[in-house]
Amino acid sequence: MLRQLREQVLEANLEVVRRGLVLYTFGNVSGISREDGLVVIKPSGVPYERMRADDLVVTDLDGKTVWGELRPSSDLATHLHLYRSFPQIGGIVHTHSEHATAWAQAGRPIPALGTTHADYFYGPVPVTRELTAEEIGGDYVHATGVAIVETFGNRDPMEVPAALVAGHAPFCWGKTPDDAVHNAVVLEAVARMAMYTLSLEPNAKGVSQALLDRHYFRKHGSTATYGQSNK
Amino acid sequence: MLRQLREQVLEANLEVVRRGLVLYTFGNVSGISREDGLVVIKPSGVPYERMRADDLVVTDLDGKTVWGELRPSSDLATHLHLYRSFPQIGGIVHTHSEHATAWAQAGRPIPALGTTHADYFYGPVPVTRELTAEEIGGDYVHATGVAIVETFGNRDPMEVPAALVAGHAPFCWGKTPDDAVHNAVVLEAVARMAMYTLSLEPNAKGVSQALLDRHYFRKHGSTATYGQSNK
Amino acid sequence: MLRQLREQVLEANLEVVRRGLVLYTFGNVSGISREDGLVVIKPSGVPYERMRADDLVVTDLDGKTVWGELRPSSDLATHLHLYRSFPQIGGIVHTHSEHATAWAQAGRPIPALGTTHADYFYGPVPVTRELTAEEIGGDYVHATGVAIVETFGNRDPMEVPAALVAGHAPFCWGKTPDDAVHNAVVLEAVARMAMYTLSLEPNAKGVSQALLDRHYFRKHGSTATYGQSNK
Amino acid sequence: MLRQLREQVLEANLEVVRRGLVLYTFGNVSGISREDGLVVIKPSGVPYERMRADDLVVTDLDGKTVWGELRPSSDLATHLHLYRSFPQIGGIVHTHSEHATAWAQAGRPIPALGTTHADYFYGPVPVTRELTAEEIGGDYVHATGVAIVETFGNRDPMEVPAALVAGHAPFCWGKTPDDAVHNAVVLEAVARMAMYTLSLEPNAKGVSQALLDRHYFRKHGSTATYGQSNK
Numbered sequence: 027m028l029r030q031l032r033e034q035v036l037e038a039n040l041e042v043v044r045r046g047l048v049l050y051t052f053g054n055v056s057g058i059s060r061e062d063g064l065v066v067i068k069p070s071g072v073p074y075e076r077m078r079a080d081d082l083v084v085t086d087l088d089g090k091t092v093w094g095e096l097r098p099s100s101d102l103a104t105h106l107h108l109y110r111s112f113p114q115i116g117g118i119v120h121t122h123s124e125h126a127t128a129w130a131q132a133g134r135p136i137p138a139l140g141t142t143h144a145d146y147f148y149g150p151v152p153v154t155r156e157l158t159a160e161e162i163g164g165d166y167v168h169a170t171g172v173a174i175v176e177t178f179g180n181r182d183p184m185e186v187p188a189a190l191v192a193g194h195a196p197f198c199w200g201k202t203p204d205d206a207v208h209n210a211v212v213l214e215a216v217a218r219m220a221m222y223t224l225s226l227e228p229n230a231k232g233v234s235q236a237l238l239d240r241h242y243f244r245k246h247g248s249t250a251t252y253g254q255s256n257k
Numbered sequence: 258m259l260r261q262l263r264e265q266v267l268e269a270n271l272e273v274v275r276r277g278l279v280l281y282t283f284g285n286v287s288g289i290s291r292e293d294g295l296v297v298i299k300p301s302g303v304p305y306e307r308m309r310a311d312d313l314v315v316t317d318l319d320g321k322t323v324w325g326e327l328r329p330s331s332d333l334a335t336h337l338h339l340y341r342s343f344p345q346i347g348g349i350v351h352t353h354s355e356h357a358t359a360w361a362q363a364g365r366p367i368p369a370l371g372t373t374h375a376d377y378f379y380g381p382v383p384v385t386r387e388l389t390a391e392e393i394g395g396d397y398v399h400a401t402g403v404a405i406v407e408t409f410g411n412r413d414p415m416e417v418p419a420a421l422v423a424g425h426a427p428f429c430w431g432k433t434p435d436d437a438v439h440n441a442v443v444l445e446a447v448a449r450m451a452m453y454t455l456s457l458e459p460n461a462k463g464v465s466q467a468l469l470d471r472h473y474f475r476k477h478g479s480t481a482t483y484g485q486s487n488k
Numbered sequence: 489m490l491r492q493l494r495e496q497v498l499e500a501n502l503e504v505v506r507r508g509l510v511l512y513t514f515g516n517v518s519g520i521s522r523e524d525g526l527v528v529i530k531p532s533g534v535p536y537e538r539m540r541a542d543d544l545v546v547t548d549l550d551g552k553t554v555w556g557e558l559r560p561s562s563d564l565a566t567h568l569h570l571y572r573s574f575p576q577i578g579g580i581v582h583t584h585s586e587h588a589t590a591w592a593q594a595g596r597p598i599p600a601l602g603t604t605h606a607d608y609f610y611g612p613v614p615v616t617r618e619l620t621a622e623e624i625g626g627d628y629v630h631a632t633g634v635a636i637v638e639t640f641g642n643r644d645p646m647e648v649p650a651a652l653v654a655g656h657a658p659f660c661w662g663k664t665p666d667d668a669v670h671n672a673v674v675l676e677a678v679a680r681m682a683m684y685t686l687s688l689e690p691n692a693k694g695v696s697q698a699l700l701d702r703h704y705f706r707k708h709g710s711t712a713t714y715g716q717s718n719k
Numbered sequence: 720m721l722r723q724l725r726e727q728v729l730e731a732n733l734e735v736v737r738r739g740l741v742l743y744t745f746g747n748v749s750g751i752s753r754e755d756g757l758v759v760i761k762p763s764g765v766p767y768e769r770m771r772a773d774d775l776v777v778t779d780l781d782g783k784t785v786w787g788e789l790r791p792s793s794d795l796a797t798h799l800h801l802y803r804s805f806p807q808i809g810g811i812v813h814t815h816s817e818h819a820t821a822w823a824q825a826g827r828p829i830p831a832l833g834t835t836h837a838d839y840f841y842g843p844v845p846v847t848r849e850l851t852a853e854e855i856g857g858d859y860v861h862a863t864g865v866a867i868v869e870t871f872g873n874r875d876p877m878e879v880p881a882a883l884v885a886g887h888a889p890f891c892w893g894k895t896p897d898d899a900v901h902n903a904v905v906l907e908a909v910a911r912m913a914m915y916t917l918s919l920e921p922n923a924k925g926v927s928q929a930l931l932d933r934h935y936f937r938k939h940g941s942t943a944t945y946g947q948s949n950k
Contacts, residue, residue: 050439069485070483097485100483124450125453131450131461132458133461140592141656142514156465159467162465166471193465193468208512212512215586219584222586224457227595233655234624236621237655240624240625252533254533280904281905300947303947353835355908358835359915359918361833362833362913363916363920363923365919393929393932394929397933424832425833455919602820602886681824684914687918688827688917689826689827695886696886698852699855699886715744716764716789
């Protein structure tokens with residue numbers, strides 16, 4: 027079932043390892059077939075070295091496993107809530123990549139300090155509110171998704187395809203699993219450069235609205251000029 | 258003698274190198290056969306590149322070599338005191354991994370600033386008191402073990418399977434030598450992220466008790482839900 | 489057309505990747521044939537792994553493509569303005585290398601804090617003024633070049649073969665594309681060491697004029713004594 | 720001439736590259752035959768990738784080339800002054816390794832903050848005074864050696880086998896070229912950990928005299944207990 031998507035999600039999971047964003051079995055990538063209303067996700071706690079496409083798990087949007095023999099990632103319910111709430115997205119990545127995680131642990135959004143940021147994220151990368159003790163003691167993984175969605179309000183989540191969960195770590199997304207991984211890699215670079223920048227200039231004021239617009243819309247939307255035109 | 262354990266301890270020593278936690282011959286891993294009351298430990302000052310299972314040394318819990326031709330690690334007495342005092346543990350790792358060592362040199366416990374920490378360490382990673390001049394001039398290596406044990410009091414050392422020796426470096430442990438290495442790798446990542454976090458937010462307050470509980474018990478104890486169930 | 493220069497520019501682009509200065513398709517290197525008044529530049533958004541010399545684009549100094557089928561780098565107009573304004577230079581590199589970019593984001597020139605800096609850059613590496621909203625909304629890429637050139641005034645741009653564009657990232661240059669890459673690699677190392685130095689000593693005062701002269705002229709100009717004499 | 724020493728010095732130069740302590744042709748290693756009063760040193764500006772033992776240069780202690788066709792390292796005069804002044808040493812390494820260089824640029828000695836430091840350096844790694852404009856404008860390279868030697872006074876240079884030249888970078892030494900490289904690698908690690916430590920605790924007070932003695936003499940001198948006994 028959904029063999030091609032399982033191959034894509036496997037490859038995206040392995041790419042996260044190759045890019046140095048995860049240790050051991052930390053992190054997970056999923057993808058969705060909107061047509062089928064089904065999600066493919068990494069199994070829980072299986073070493074990346076021996077993960078095969080057949081180890082991935084297919085669930086419906088309520089989290090019921092419809093294919094696969096392993097238990098899905100323990101973060102499944104967060105992924106599902108994001109897929110239900112953000113119909114634009116096709117893939118999700120969760121990592122504990124070290125610099126993005128540091129911003130999450132600091133409880134601070136990553137400000138847009140330069141054009142690298144602006145090329146990918148149309149404004150600060152937000153940090154969620156802290157979860158309440160009730161949420162943590164209850165359906166914690168689902169509540170994590172709720173907190174992320176709350177943070178975006180009515181905003182298009184594709185404008186800033188990432189959020190930091192306070193005290194935890196980042197979630198990133200994209201049009202596809204591969205695109206989500208690309209955003210996770212850039213997020214970590216942007217997080218690192220923002221940390222360096224503040225160490226040099228604690229009051230760095232960041233890019234102007236004009237520069238943010240220019241760079242973001244150079245790569246996104248109908249007026250994009252970056253790359254080769256799609257013939 | 259204890260060939261299988263020697264192979265495991267050798268492999269654990271080599272893994273510490275592959276993970277970038279040691280320079281040259283720094284660091285050492287040991288394992289214990291509780292049944293036999295015997296410890297297998299790395300020899301002193303032998304380059305990792307040419308270490309073989311036959312170079313490892315087997316000692317009893319009083320430090321008497323019962324097998325092997327080389328001199329055991331100069332940190333043997335610390336390992337032995339930990340094995341005698343912490344009957345739950347099956348393997349010990351000592352490294353000078355750079356970020357954990359920085360916390361030890363700063364004389365500061367590593368606070369639980371996020372869920373990565375909480376997944377492995379149920380609270381701050383403690384730092385020992387400084388040793389006295391008498392201890393340092395006397396049975397120093399043994400005294401290092403004593404200071405670590407003192408730090409834990411009546412607490413279960415498996416809840417926080419690591420300690421920082423003030424002015425020195427970390428010791429980590431686990432159910433097996435391999436598990437101890439896993440904890441040492443995560444400790445270094447956690448130490449690094451905590452340093453980054455404080456550089457962004459010197460007053461970061463860390464995870465709530467609810468979040469600490471949730472993450473720690475998700476991976477540990479009878480209610481763990483992470484990974485595949487052991488069928 | 490200009491096959492040899494295209495090979496050199498390709499190789500210089502790949503070297504930038506090998507040296508860890510770029511992520512994905514970030515960054516670009518160009519070279520100029522002064523004799524022909526033609527510039528060879530990386531195409532826009534093509535992955536480095538499959539870039540071939542035939543993918544490179546040849547343009548005249550007004551930006552008109554005279555050879556090649558792909559769209560040139562979106563930063564072309566900056567390169568062209570630098571080539572027109574700095575007749576001494578033969579190659580240009582633009583990267584988002586992380587430490588140099590942090591200085592650009594902080595809006596601070598990189599001070600000459602030691603001899604490594606002085607061996608390559610005869611004084612601080614300058615940062616441009618910020619572009620105006622009009623410039624950003626107008627011919628932004630060209631305006632970036634204008635701001636760099638303004639920063640140098642009547643100064644010889646070969647004395648400090650690099651500039652930081654405020655809120656953006658570095659541009660470096662040299663006698664050849666290869667030489668420009670060499671300068672970009674050193675700039676990143678110098679930026680990193682300067683950041684470390686200020687973290688240790690915020691008031692580090694940097695090299696004296698005598699030391700700056702000694703090191704810079706040891707490697708540059710008619711009195712250079714470094715390396716093997718050109719027989 | 721001195722083929723074996725040239726092979727050793729070549730290997731030591733290459734090890735410095737493998738350990739990540741140098742960029743391009745930065746850095747140099749030399750060795751001395753005390754019996755012959757001759758020094759073998761890296762040639763100036765030759766890429767490490769194609770350096771062969773026949774490219775190394777043999778000079779006497781006055782700097783006269785007695786064998787070899789290339790120009791010796793531009794830092795030769797510093798090496799020679801150290802060999803003349805420190806009869807205990809057999810090899811010298813100069814690098815611009817990034818963290819040790821940051822301390823040199825900050826003009827601060829590296830304090831003995833932990834046992835890793837104490838295992839190799841019996842006290843702070845000193846920084847020289849700044850050179851005067853006269854020294855810099857005159858026999859600068861020789862004056863660099865003079866400043867290093869001054870810093871040690873009557874102290875045994877083998878107790879702290881390294882010095883930071885203010886505003887420049889470290890020089891390290893040892894019994895052999897290989898031993899000097901080992902010290903340079905450890906110096907960089909110690910410099911990095913000291914920087915991390917001070918970022919966590921600006922007032923870190925460092926190891927006690929008792930701990931410094933214990934660790935240093937565990938590895939050095941007639942009472943050393945580390946490693947395998949030399950049978």
